[in-house]
Amino acid sequence: MESLSNKRKVLIQKPLNFWERIYLPAIVKGLSITMSHFFRKPVTIQYPEQKREFSENFRGMHSLKRDEEGRERCTACGLCALSCPAEAISMIAAERKKGEENLYREEKYAAVYEINMLRCIFCGLCEEACPKEAIYLDGDIVPSEYLRKDFIYGKDKLVEAPLNQ
Numbered sequence: 001m002e003s004l005s006n007k008r009k010v011l012i013q014k015p016l017n018f019w020e021r022i023y024l025p026a027i028v029k030g031l032s033i034t035m036s037h038f039f040r041k042p043v044t045i046q047y048p049e050q051k052r053e054f055s056e057n058f059r060g061m062h063s064l065k066r067d068e069e070g071r072e073r074c075t076a077c078g079l080c081a082l083s084c085p086a087e088a089i090s091m092i093a094a095e096r097k098k099g100e101e102n103l104y105r106e107e108k109y110a111a112v113y114e115i116n117m118l119r120c121i122f123c124g125l126c127e128e129a130c131p132k133e134a135i136y137l138d139g140d141i142v143p144s145e146y147l148r149k150d151f152i153y154g155k156d157k158l159v160e161a162p163l164n165q
């Protein structure tokens with residue numbers, strides 16, 4: 001059997017011609033590519049001063065919606081948390097008390113509702129699972145933070161502002 005070393009081919013380096021030895025054509029070619037890019041419209045933008053328009057399908061930060069009377073729609077049913085593949089949502093349900101009918105739409109509401117934005121993959125499954133049309137990923141991009149704890153968004157950041165604000 002032919003040994004492996006016998007099968008290897010030795011590459012013989014082709015000797016450089018005159019133009020290759022003086023490098024000038026290669027330099028001119030390189031410069032021409034640089035110059036052709038120099039006069040093209042730049043693809044970069046001055047973020048954050050300039051922002052690109054998002055597509056219609058863009059999924060941004062979540063918002064917990066209110067109904068037409070300004071009451072929180074979420075009933076803390078937990079379906080969004082159950083459907084979340086990243087286990088990013090947690091909540092604590094509470095019973096609506098007498099006199100709170102103008103705050104919460106139904107008898108149960110989320111006293112605590114948190115989304116860990118570091119876990120979230122913005123898949124939109126929570127939005128699809130919600131039977132109350134209470135959660136939508138229609139916000140902006142999640143801003144950067146220095147501390148991990150600041151990526152846990154509570155109701156203060158998630159619930160829509162009241163109607164009269």
Ligand code: SF4
Nearest residue numbers: 084120121123124126
């Ligand atoms: S968008 Fe997806 S990953 Fe993010 S909270 Fe909703 S279900 Fe979870």
Ligand code: SF4
Nearest residue numbers: 074075077078080130
């Ligand atoms: S956001 Fe929707 S699915 Fe999630 S707990 Fe509230 S009502 Fe249920």
